[in-house]
Amino acid sequence: MQSIIIYVGAAMAEIAGCFAFWAWLRMGKSPVWLLPGCVSLVLFAWLLTRVESSEAGRAYAAYGGIYILSALLWLWLAEGVRPDRWDLIGAALCLCGAGVILFSPHRV
Structure with a gap:
């Protein structure tokens, strides 16, 4: 459960950081946004290094599903565009994949 909370925080931080660059380059906002x-x-x-995993690649792969859902939430809450059913179906598939990666018993 702690990994999921960290992943959600990491996703919000990544999306906010990338959006700052988007705002500067695509929306004409001040360079101060950077x-x-x-x-x-x-x-x-930093948050991604806090996830309980001994393999960085596996931690990043599981993060991908959480990131996709978070990006769709950003789309809806920050940009005012409601995700459609295809967005939601795609996110559900990605979350299932992330769950398999995150919660399966892996050989160590």
């Missing part, structure tokens, strides 16, 4: 964006991306990277 400062919190960089801090947010550093927080994202």
Whole structure:
């Protein structure tokens, strides 16, 4: 459960950081947006190192499903675009895959 909370925090930090760059380059916002964006991306990277996994690749793979769901929530809450059924079906498939990776008994 702790890994899921960390993944959600990492996803929000990554999306916020990337959005800061998007806002600067695509929306004409001030370059000042890059400062919190960089801090947010550093927080994202740090959070991913807190996940209980001895393999970075497996931790990143499981994170992918959480990231996709979080990106769709960002789309809805921050950008005002409601995800459609195909977005939700795709996110559900990704979460199932992330769950298999995260919760399966792996050889160590």
